[in-house]
Amino acid sequence: MSLFESAGRALALSLLVAAPTALALPSPGEDQRQAAMEVAESLRYGHYADVRLDDQWSTRAFQRYLDILDSQRAYLLQSDVDDFSDLRTTMDDSIKDGSLGRTYELYGRYQDRAEERLDWLLSQLDKLDMSFDGDERLVLERKDEPWAKNESELDALWQKRLANAALTLSISGQDDDEVVDTLRERYQTQKHRLEQTNADDILTLVMAGATSTVDPHTEYLSPRQGESFDIQMRLSLEGIGALLQSDGEYVKVASLVPGGPADKGGSLKPADRIIGVGQEGENITNVVGMRLDDVVELIRGPKGSKVRLEIVPGESADTTRSTVITITRDTVKLEDQAASSEVIEVKREDGSHKVGVIKVPAFYVDFDAWRAGEENYRSTTRDVAAEIAKLKAEKVEGIVLDLRNNGGGALQEANSMIGLFIDRGPTVQVRDARGRISLYGDTESGTDYDGPLVVLVNRLSASASEIFAGAIQDYGRGLIVGSNTFGKGTVQTLNDLSYGQIKLTRAKFYRISGESTQNRGVKPDIAYPSLLDPNLIGESALDDALPWDTVREVQYRTYGTPRQYLKKLQSRHQQRADESPNFHYLEQRADLASKLREQLTSVSLNREKRQQEANQQDDEMLSLENERREALDLEPLKEWSEARESEEEATTTDESKEDQPVDRAEVEESAEILLDFVDLGPSWQFATKLD
Structure with missing residues (x-):
């Protein structure tokens, strides 16, 4: 039995999709039916946990499948969910005996609703109100909201979502015509991708609903997805070196591959959300609501080429505020992940001390x-x-x-x-x-x-x-x-x-x-x-x-x-932390980010109010950053956006270590704690001297 530790966390795989255009909803074939039955057998008899594919499990799997299809309750109606309520008690049987018809039909209902909604959005663009002077707000997270009772409820929701999309582009600097053109291209692209759905794509979604109820690391891979996983395990994948996962309608950076392009560049960070992808010299394609595998396919590319990512920083509570970064794709090599060391000197009252890192x-x-x-x-x-x-x-x-x-x-x-x-x-x-x-x-x-x-x-x-x-x-x-x-703390095998x-x-x-x-x-x-x-x-x-x-x-x-x-x-550490501008900054910034996430559950669709809210957040973050800089005798920043650029520059140019508050402050404090450790243990328990 081979043990796969790979990235060591519940991270999404880099999936590949190559689907021909389909005019009608694909039906499950013998391959898909057989795969479903074998997945059921694997869950029942091979999984670490005691998995019982019964009605109780079926209810959870059905709900998870709905969440995967429509996490923001923006396409399906309550009547649609009711029409397929039989799956609450039969989804287990569907998987066990390969009778996938109803699960495919539910996807078909979702796809019909999504295509209808995209057609509706395209029809609204020519009469889009660009004044943005009303008092409405858009709720940012809807996964716990009830399903809409009728189309008019969804129309009201999508009027707000459309206004928000337009306002976001307008604030970023696009004029009215550019906003309309960008949104038209976005919705046409999304519709085109929906029309390309094949039987394997639907099977992957159905199986995701089944396996993710058991644990987040158990996953079905279609033949082409398996090929992509093999490439990733060999570390020969050419891309940006980021592991991604779905987060509602967003694709989130779960982690960065050590030594990869994103890690070296310093511009992309864990918890950042990717909302747009563009190739060098081309327009950025909005990927909000797009499936993870489609986003990964857009990001992947040959070594040496560049990809532009529009991201919402993970620390930002407002998911409508973004920035564009550029990353040059490369291949992650073994030597890029190699261990390295340095000697740092810690000055104390009794002199200078050398600590290895x-x-x-x-x-x-x-x-x-x-x-x-x-x-x-x-x-x-x-x-x-x-x-x-x-x-x-x-x-x-x-x-x-x-x-x-x-x-x-x-x-x-x-x-x-x-x-x-x-x-x-x-x-x-x-x-x-x-x-x-x-x-x-x-x-x-x-x-x-x-x-x-x-x-x-x-x-x-x-x-x-x-x-x-x-x-x-x-x-x-x-x-x-x-x-x-x-x-x-779990171990996976690939079967x-x-x-x-x-x-x-x-x-x-x-x-x-x-x-x-x-x-x-x-x-x-x-x-x-x-x-x-x-x-x-x-x-x-x-x-x-x-x-x-x-x-x-x-x-x-x-x-x-x-x-x-x-x-x-702990007492000595806390005394230093209280006096350290960097640790003080980290504590305050973490508290502020948490407070903003709790407070910001919706965004204004009024341009002036939106800008005021954004400026207030920036001012608070900028104040913390400049307080730190003043204490360290560093040049203050004029805008909060410069803070991320400053961190990125310090990462790539090896400038003053003082200008890397997170990385360097933690390393230096760890060295201080080590010296305290030595000092407090006069008869050091590890007797061998360093010679």
Whole structure:
């Protein structure tokens, strides 16, 4: 059984769709029917959880299917939902025996409604009111709203949605004619894509409704989607290096591939929503409401070409405010993800102290070279061992291991890298669907480093990163600092079906203490403020994520008791944080972003009011940024939009480290905590000196 850790979190796959134009709704063929039956068998007898395809499950699957088709309650009527209410108790039978007719018919009803709505929108463009002087507001999130009772209710909703689309373009600088032309092209493109739907596309949606009720990582892949997944697993995919997922009508950036174009450029960030995609020299196509696989296909392209993305920053509460960025596509190579190190000097009253920092972007291994028996194949463990040797030669007083944004990778590398810091012992438990537990561990004697250690994590540290951090914490081998990790504690296998494949959750990770990393992640010993909202990013933010639980603890010896110093360490950290402009800024900015998300549930369709609301938000954010800059003797910014550009420039040009508030402040504070750790433990428990 092969274990796929890939990105290590519940992230959407890069899907490929190549559908011929269809004049009538495709019907399920024998291939689709057989695939559905095999998916049902896989869920019932192969999934980690006890999955029962009964009427109770059917009700959930039917509701999820509706959510996938029409998450914002903007196309279907209550009468449409009632017409297919039989699926509430028969969808399980449809999947088990391959009788997909009704599920395809429901998609057909949705497609008819969507095409009718697009025709209606196109008919409204020539009489579009561009004055924007009314008092109406548009509710931004409608997933919990009741279904419309009649067409007139939907007309009223879409009048607002159309006005909002036009106002957004108008505010961005387009004149009235350009607004109309842009919207006409947008709606015509969306209609054309609907007309291209084929039988596999519908099967994928039906299966998504079925599998996502079980857990967010179990997924059916059509034959062409399976090919795309294979490409992604080989890391030879040419694109921007971003993993995307659906978020209602939006496509959201779930994470960035370490060393990829987006990661290097610094312009795209996790939680950003992509609302438009354009090729170099072409107009941007609006992708709001477009299926994830279609958006991915637009973004993908050959190495060296450029793609323009219109994004709504994840920190923005107003989903109608956007900016356009350009990314040059490239291929992610192994060396782009390699571990690296640096030595930083921390000045204190007793003099200058040297602390080593090792950045580990991913858990990687050159499988081809390893299988070929090459002696010097590349891997995370080998590269980290080399960086440790360099830092020892520099006579550092301790090491900070930076696992922020590390989404996982090869399980064997997380296991072997723990062995660099402990002298043999268990590292992780894996429990399968039958309840059998396999224990993995470090079997080699000796360590590469047994000095003071701090592991820095954040919300995007997932899977293999959580296994490593959890083991270090359980062994008392070092301190974990940062923000709560992602919570990806499940294992998937990729199984072939007669038609397509299924990615199936088959096992669960557990720490040697018996606690699962699933859902809750690893809680740091000392917490830092985070700009990533855990309600938007992380396993706990995903629907139907498997729960946290425990198994029996295994026997292991601890290396120390760093937690006995936590009160004093926390006190010293908080004193520095209160005096640090960067940490103060992070705390305030996180609080403000959370407040704005809670307050902004709708947007004004009045141009003047919309601009006032936007300016007020910008002013608050700008005030926080300039307060930080003033404290650091940096030039103040005139507009809030310059803040993102400033961060992007600092990422790509290696300018002053002071101008990277999140990244650098956390690294430097982690070094301070490490030195406090050394100072508070006068008889340091790890006796080997760095020589």
